[in-house]
Structure formats: structure tokens, C-alpha cells
Amino acid sequence: MTDNPPASRAGDVIDFGFRQVPKDAKKPLVRAVFDSVAPRYDLMNDLMSLGIHRAWKRVFITALDPRPRRSLLDLAGGTGDISFGWLAGGGGPAILSDINAAMLSVGRDRALARGFAAGLSFLAADAERLPLPDRSVDTVSMAFGLRNCTDKPAVLAEARRVLKPGGRFLCLEFSRVQVAALVPLYDAWSFQVLPRLGQAIAGDADSYQYLAESIRMFPDQETLAAMMRDAGLSQVRVRNLSGGIAAIHSGWRL
Amino acid sequence: MSDTDNPVPVDPRLLEILVCPLTKTPLTYDRARNELVSRAAGLAYPIRDGIPIMLPEEARPLDED
16 A cells, blocks of 8 residues: 555654644643643543433443452543443443543542442553553443544454454444534534634643544544554444434454 | 651552553562562653553663563
8 A cells, every 4th residue: 555644754754733743742732631630531521421421421331331259441541430330330340441540530539439449450552552451351441532642553452352253342432424504514613613612621722622522533433433443342333323423333353 | 647667568459450451461469669560561650659550651661670
């Protein structure tokens, strides 16, 4: 294949929102964004999505199909919504993993407040280089995390590696709107309202500008499905949520 | 959360399964320093507030001893 995506030149730069930055620079930049937004992340998510992210996460947790004898690795688990939903739904032991310790601290405080301490482990790890053995977990989830990773194929390969055969990877992420009538409204919301909300609530317009831009740079439904197949995941399925504003991708390690 | 100086104990379930993120080889737990040591990578991963920080960029290079 010779057709490189226009955004990447010679592989040494990568998208950070709409900007191109050196590959090495993305991780610290993303970290700075989440260090900045961590204390108000949950509140901001509610405001940004008008609460819809809660409905998406509920659908995602149902799709994870929690069972007592299954384990979960919750990548980019941040402040814990997915792990908590898994445990509340009767799932087995969960590992809440995030690259950002500030997000994990918020997650742990929330876990203690909700009585989810049992069955939940906390781990600071880079999804591109997981500190878990091959074939060690039943389900790997990643909700609103893959977008922020530098090397997405590496994340997908690692997810597959740590899955037991018969295990499943599920990704909840912003995607490409499939309903034309929604597009102008969605654009106005993302680029006019969102950064101002970020400024007003978290005192940080730049971080929310990045979040809005990163959503647009993320691979669309079919591209991500193809990346998952390339990583060795089977029977990849896509389910659109809210007209494709978000989507759930799933695939099995067989 | 707690007023004591006792470090939060690291999760025993994680201690059992974690491997080095670089070499995927087993780790040893250095209780005194509260670190997870990867001889293969020459790195010691810190445990902060009971949470293993399995990030090579935050790990301490092992002294040559």
C-alpha cells in the first residue's frame, strides 16, 4: 500500500487534535490535558454531552455482558464509570487501568464512596504496552480512550494479546455522524459551545478544544473496524449510538 | 483519605499477575522500597498510594550492582 493518510507524513508526526505534533510529543500533551481536566472530568462530560454519555455507557456496559466468572480489563478507565457498571452488573474481578494517575485517584475516591473496593484493582499503565501476561483476561474494554492514544494499532494488538481465546474487546468511542441533518448542529456544539464550557467550568478552553478536535480526527466506523481486523480480532461488529456520534466496536479473540 | 503514614498496601491480585510492560517477564516485589522490579528491563516500577505505576518513563533505572 502506498496511499498514506494525508495527515501523517513519514510517520514521525501525529495528530494532536487538528495540529500535527512529533509522535513523541503526543503522550505528554494528552497527559497534560487530562491532568488539567481530571478534577472536573465527570461534571464536564455531563455538560458536554448533555448527559447522553451516561446512556451510551449504559448501553456499552450491557454489551460487555458482565458475568461473575469473567474478568475485565478496563483500559483508559479514568474515573471508573465502566468498571463500576461492570461490577454493579454482576461482573467478576475488574482492573481499572489508566495512564493518568490523577484520573485514577479520582476513580478510587469514587469507588470507595460507592462501596466498589472489593473486586476492583487500580493500575497505571500505557495501553500501548500493557503489563499483563498473554491470555490473562476475559474482556477488555476501552471507553473514550483510543482516540487519545498515539499508536492505535499497538493498543489493539495489546488488547488482543492479553485476551484469552474466546475473549472479547469492546471499544466505545466518538465516531462519524451518519445522519446529515445532525452535522451542522454537532459542529456548532463541538467548536463553539464546548471550548467555552471548558473555559467556564474548568478554566481551560484549550483542553476542551483538543477534545473536540480529537473526536474529528478519529477513524470512522469502517476504518476502526478494519484496524481491529488487522490486529487479529475476529467477527468485528459496529453499533452506532445517537446517529453515529458515538459507536461501539467489538471483536473476538478466537 | 487516611491520616496514617502507612503506605496503602498494593493489591495482591495485581501483584500476582503483573509483568514488565517492556519485556513481558515476571516482576519481583521489593517490599522495602515498595517497587516492582524488572531485572530484564533493568527498571523498578514505583507503587504510589497502592497503585502500581507500570510506566517505563516513571520507573527508576536499576543501579549496576
